[in-house]
Each structure stands twice: as C-alpha cells, then as structure tokens.
Amino acid sequence: MSATMLRPPRNQADPRVIPWWTVQWLLLMAPLAVAAVAAYWIFTERPLWLGAAVAAFAVACVVLALVAPRAYYRVERWEVTGEAVYTRKGWLTHTWRVAPMSRIQRVDTARGPVQRLFGLADVTVTTASSAGAVKIEGLDHEVAAELAERLTAITQATPGDAT
Template identity: 50%
Template sequence: MESTTAVRLRPPRHLVSPAAVRYWTVRALIGWLLLGAVQVVALVRAYGGDTVPVQAAVLAGTGLLAVAHLLVMPRWRYRVHRWETTDEAVYTQSGWFSQERRIAPISRIQTVDSRRGPLQQLFGLATVIVTTASAAGPLTIGGLDHAVARQLVDELTRTTATAPEDAT
C-alpha cells in the first residue's frame, strides 16, 4: 500500500499594508456619501409631501448601514487579505464576505503589473496584478505599500525570467 502525506492549505504569510484599512474606509465612504446625497436631494424635493417620513426613515437606515459597513468591512478585509511568494508560486487570499484563495505556479506567470489609482497614491498604496494563462483571471494583490509593491514586481519579474518552463 502506498503512503500519502496530507498537505494542509495555510493562509499566506504577509498581510497587506495597514494603510489599506484607511484606503478601504475612504473608498467605501465616497460611495455611501454619494448614496446619501441622492437620498437627501430626494428628501428635500419631497418636503411637505406624504413620502417625507418614509424617505427620512430610508435615509436614517442608510446612515446606520453605512456606519456599520465602514466600521466592520475595512478591518475584516485587513485580517483576511494576505499574500506570499515563493520560488515555486504566488499565493493570495482576499475578500471579506466572500473569501478566495488562489495559487499560481511561477512557471505559469505571463505578466506582472502594478497599478496605482489617485486614491491609492494618496495613501501610498499599490496593487500588483499577476497574469497567468488561467481562465480564472489574474491574481490581484491589493493594498500593498508602494515600496513593497515595487519590490514584489521586481522580484517576480526576476523569478519568472529564470523559471524553467515558459508560460506562453
């Protein structure tokens, strides 16, 4: 009888930057403020009408949901979002409500990119995108400190250049 060793999938080692918590909070806050502004405009337009109490209740509910979301989501995401690279693979874990773990062998990597939107730049963050031939799409490591992201892109570029197999 052949013996087998059980392999356990563990969380990747590295957390994203703590600044990602503030970034995710501000990004979500922008969406909640836009929704609240639309509701306030509708409430002002309906002033004196029969729907004012209902619209005010909806606005209050939106405010409560926004506060709960802004307090919970960024911290939860920070605890979940992780990443790691080895000589053999890139490993990511992301999400907050729905969580995903992905592993891409180094030999399957086709491109390594980084992205920094205006809000990310404000918080000193970047996203690293690792593209493979997988139908599941690229691995994305968001919320990285800009310097860490630059170093990761350089490291993965060097590692994939020396990989024995060609990903194309």
C-alpha cells in the same frame, strides 16, 4: 472540522489600505445616504416612521463604509514563496488563488492618482490562462516595486514556456 485546510497566506496588505478603502467606500456610500435623507426631506410628508427608517439606512451606509474595509483588511492576505504566488480574499465567498512561478507570464504594478497619496500600489501577476490573474492589492509602493522585481527575477530564472 475538516482535517485538511488551506492555511492563510503569511502577509497582510499595508495598514494604510484601511483609510484608502474607507475613502473609496465613503465616496460610494455617502452620496447614497445623503440622497436618501434629501429625498425624505423634499419629497415626503416627513412621517416619523419613515424618518427612522431613512436614518437607519443612512447610518447603516456609513457604518458599512467604516467597517467593511477593516473586515476586508483582515481576510485579504498574500504570500510569495520560491515556487508560487498565493492569495486569499473575500468575506462571504472565500477565494484562494495559487499561481506557480513557472507559469507566470507578466508582472504589473499599478498606482492610481489617489492611491499614490496613500503611498500604495497593486501588483498583478498574469499567467497564460485567461482566468489565472492573481492580484495583490494595497501594498506599500516600495514593497510592491520590490516584489514585482523579485517575481520577474524568479520567473526568468524558472525554466518552462509558461503555457
């Protein structure tokens, strides 16, 4: 393979992110599976081959909802050094983002109501670029707050007008 590679960032999201994402995926996928089964039951003559296909589809939906969060958990990683924020995400399409401390303009933490039940938070680091926002998802909320505080401190200590 290639001699030069991007190494994976050091840290993973909090493991609690797996149930949180699973809940999200199930909220999306379960109605889909139920709708398919219901449609089969109500609107068709219930031929056996179609039943098998619908069952396979419903099972695939649920399996995907259970598997995808684990897969994403394995690929989504982040790291903060003294100089930069570094993240990796994506399953089929890998995306690495690097934002240097000197260009960071804003650090936000966000916690949705359900996310709070899991004790999680997201950290978004925004640079002057319209395209450069770096999002670290699914951190323990205390880790997130600490990280935001640390980033703000480093950003303020780094000279430069951030553009």
